[in-house]
Amino acid sequence: MSLRQFQVQQQSSGAVFEHPEENYPLASHFGSPEKEYQAARKSAAVFDLSNRDQIELSGTDRLKFLHNFCTNDIKGLQPNQGCEAFVTNVQSRILGHINAFHHGDSIWIDTAAGQAEEITRHLERYIILEDAHLFVRTQEFGSLYLSGPDATDILKQLDLEVEGLEEFHQLSVSNSDARLTVRRVDWFGQPGYLCSLQYVKIGEFWNRLIESGAVPAGQQVFDALRIESLYPIYGVDLSDANLAQEASRTAQSISFKKGCYLGQEPIARIDSLGHVNKEIRSIGLEGAWVPPAGAKVMFAGDDGPEEAGTITSAARSFGKYPVVAMTVLRKSANAPGTEVEVVADDQSATGTVFTEWN
Numbered sequence: 001m002s003l004r005q006f007q008v009q010q011q012s013s014g015a016v017f018e019h020p021e022e023n024y025p026l027a028s029h030f031g032s033p034e035k036e037y038q039a040a041r042k043s044a045a046v047f048d049l050s051n052r053d054q055i056e057l058s059g060t061d062r063l064k065f066l067h068n069f070c071t072n073d074i075k076g077l078q079p080n081q082g083c084e085a086f087v088t089n090v091q092s093r094i095l096g097h098i099n100a101f102h103h104g105d106s107i108w109i110d111t112a113a114g115q116a117e118e119i120t121r122h123l124e125r126y127i128i129l130e131d132a133h134l135f136v137r138t139q140e141f142g143s144l145y146l147s148g149p150d151a152t153d154i155l156k157q158l159d160l161e162v163e164g165l166e167e168f169h170q171l172s173v174s175n176s177d178a179r180l181t182v183r184r185v186d187w188f189g190q191p192g193y194l195c196s197l198q199y200v201k202i203g204e205f206w207n208r209l210i211e212s213g214a215v216p217a218g219q220q221v222f223d224a225l226r227i228e229s230l231y232p233i234y235g236v237d238l239s240d241a242n243l244a245q246e247a248s249r250t251a252q253s254i255s256f257k258k259g260c261y262l263g264q265e266p267i268a269r270i271d272s273l274g275h276v277n278k279e280i281r282s283i284g285l286e287g288a289w290v291p292p293a294g295a296k297v298m299f300a301g302d303d304g305p306e307e308a309g310t311i312t313s314a315a316r317s318f319g320k321y322p323v324v325a326m327t328v329l330r331k332s333a334n335a336p337g338t339e340v341e342v343v344a345d346d347q348s349a350t351g352t353v354f355t356e357w358n
Helices: 003-011 033-042 062-067 116-124 151-157 199-211 219-228 264-273
Strands: 045-048 053-058 082-088 094-102 106-111 133-136 141-147 170-172 181-184 192-198 215-217 278-285 296-301 304-316 323-330 339-344 347-354
Touching (some): 003 199, 033 215, 033 219, 045 219, 053 062, 106 116, 116 133, 141 151, 141 199, 199 215, 219 323, 278 304, 278 339, 304 339
Parallel strands (some): 045 215
Antiparallel strands (some): 053 133, 082 094, 094 106, 170 181, 278 323, 296 304, 304 323
């Protein structure tokens, strides 16, 4: 199945593509973002995330090599286990935010759209005598993300035994002609499954999920859910300007027991100090205005209004707040419950900082 064929198939389910000029356009919505949001929170929604990059790392030194260049314990992974990690430089600046899964004879890396080239270029610089080989698989493999309270039951209807699958464990479906792998990643604080499979079969699997009860959902709702869940996207909310601990993913992504790796010393030093000077936060906003990236976040300082950060992404929501936004906020303004004002041009909105969705 081609990209255009899959787009046409999604359009038959009501998909609206607001940015068809992109390399891999994603559906913005399927006619009713509110319905999609409620399905994701109360039943299950399926998102096309095939714009995400996938990299395969093979060779006898694959575990040791990746272990030495990311923040989590890769050598400790058993087959069909995975973890979240950052690829960092020597200053502990973030070069990539990855999910790595042990496939037995290789490691598969899932990462944000457009990051494969930078990550592979960085890692290949350090391959000298190691038996390690990187292959970008994005053109061959796509990803569907199924999330919601009913997600597990929907996959069971398809004879996929995921009921006992713990977070960051995966099911490699041996009898699948699409090389299907189902990875448990609860990005939204509820059961979530990132399904990787050969792109030629993705439309068929999409239909089977919908026929089993999943509601097709678009990028608007995906962004609302990930912002509410404090899940940043590299290249949107994070860049190489950020230190690893500024991403608010320390517990999930950084091992302080694994020993030396590139960037380990600054990360350990920050840990000993107890905090960073700024950190990713989410803001719940009142009103209907969705602020653009770059909008200023202001708070009441001791000497009057002060700028505390800028918006990196925002989306309309249908939960506790009508609009949610993500930002990197200074420590003086990033405590949960802090009242802020978001300002851009002649528009503004009041908001409340939060780190956990209730």
